[in-house]
Amino acid sequence: MTLLEVTDLTVSFPTADGVVRAVRGVSFGVEAGRTLGIVGESGSGKTVLTQTLLGLTPGADVSGRALFDGTDLLTLTEDQMRNIRGARIAVIFQDPLTSLHPLYRVGWQIAEMIRAHDKSVTKQQAHDRAVELLGHVGIPRPDRRVDDYPHQFSGGMRQRAMIAMALALSPSMIIADEPTTALDATVQAQIIDLLLRLQQESNTALIMITHDLGVVADIADDVMVMYAGRAAEKAPKRDVFYAPHHPYTKGLLESIPSSSAAGDRLRPIPGSPPSLINLPSGCKFHPRCGYVLDRCLAEEPALRPVSQEGLHSSACWLPLQAAGLGERAEELRAETVREGRGEAAAEVYEAEIEALGSEGSVAG
């Protein structure tokens, strides 16, 4: 059963410089017990997207629908939202140092959160529950550490405390926004392990927002790749990694230094992500795309299924079969480019090559 069903969510912020179009028509669903990984670079809209679901983007123009267990999150009043946020949908943020209050004891903060949602719980009960939760997420000697201040915790322990807080009210969905980015590799492994274990225990739905494809490969069931406020590609995990259709997904995968290509040159995506105030015409990725066609300059492609089962979809004008990193897909892409690239698109492509050339990536 789909726990969260988001349809055509659009979020924009009016600013003095113009309208920032942070999220433009994104649809997705998350089921209980499954993990959706949302991948994208800075400014791709991944954080705004989830914060809007939780009513944390005041001042934004929001449209679309987000049905959570039958309730449209976007129409709730602040009071109604307060009952859902924390209790039904919990959030884990990137930086555990800034998301814990430095002047209150860790255990008090967890207890406070429990009592805020259920006044019938006594202080002692809430405190005991905090100890139990801290133990559950692997804090050693939780009965003593519960009275520590956040600065007495290491980074990994703070993130565990945040997870304990997120679990406090047994939510049916957890949104984790870059939960391991600020942590060291061995601690990151501990936290991912913990999240997976907790999810299996309680059948929670998890939305994992990250820029790290490695984390996604580890933890996600389904993946949505975002670019400039839209879903560029959406698929079960294996398809994204082994049969990417969108050139942006392909570019991301090729940018990662991986063991197979050690010592070789990396293949970066030229340029940088567009300004969300002043978006390019047509497909928003076209100024950085190696397969740009004339059509891409004028029309923005919609997300459409590219596999037979319909689970894998991509927002790109390349033919459906042009998915994957293999030679055949590459030939198909090259052929499409020969047919579909006129003068206008050729000019865009020249500029990309030049951008790479000025980095010394292309000889001469």
Place this chain on the structure above:
Amino acid sequence: MSEPRASTGTASTPAVAAGDDLVRVENLVKHFPVRTGGLIRRTVGQVQAVDDVSLSIPRGKTLGLVGETGSGKSTFARCVAGLIPVTSGKVIFDGRDITNLSRGAMRPVRREIQMIFQDPYSSLNPRRRVGAIIGDPFAIHNTATGAERKRQVQELMERVGLNPEHYNRFPAEFSGGQRQRIGVARALALKPKLIICDEPVSALDVSIQAQVLNLLADLQRDYGLSYLFIAHDLEVVRHVSDSVAVMYLGRIGESGPKDPVYNSPRHPYTAALLSAAPAADPETAAARQRIILTGDVPSPIDPPSGCRFHPRCPKAEAVCSQQEPPLEAKAGDVATHLAACHFPVQAGENLAAAGRSELT
């Protein structure tokens, strides 16, 4: 690919011709005193940030330094750059002992050792124009003025992939990747021999990260630069380095040419780090036996006795808490592949299982 420090013999100590190395660090120690507050500031302890570290960087090569927060890798870099005095040990740069030189004596050496920092937002003064920022090294070392300085700055900008016409812009007008290019241009200005890169791409998006890594590779090829490359991303370090050193709590756990260290790590900590690194490939991720280390890195004020890794090590035995293991080549390894462990990891050994049994 050539090994950076090809060994000439089978001796247990690395046989390195001194002339090959641009930088040689011998038994470097850096302790920071811990003082009480109050009027009389008594020293009550020492943060043993770097403890007896010896490493070398061959000319034109890259040494990757890996370690977690608090392992002492940045302190090590600062000692090499002469930014902080060392407690004991030696830093030999280009055949010359530069340990604790006076400010005046250090000045000419500083031109040859430059740094690139992690955060391209806080390492550039937001109120100064890019031309002035990149031109600073020329001004400080008085090597070019006026129109000549401007010409050289614009050449540098072009070299690192910035538009020279943006000479008069402020850092805020550039993206993160472009700002890191500004940092690279500033580091290149005085034609250094060594560039210390302290997490140079950690703050950048993946697609931009690759652009900057390619730029660094091109500059190394064209100018014969040596890099001391500090990062926590093991795949990035593997990509750029010729040799690597793994630090844990101020000491070197393992060091050597890249391939043997990555392919057959001997120190359990190296093995754990490698197994913990996220792999952007679902099959690798699923097949991998992750070694989950328990606990956190202990305090460097009061490091564990013996091997500093023993409280978290899945293989630790009694001797590990009593005797510090020497950093040496293990049986069957190339002479330059060193590990400090009493019970080095054997090929095919399953540490993940060992770690698990200890957890439960």
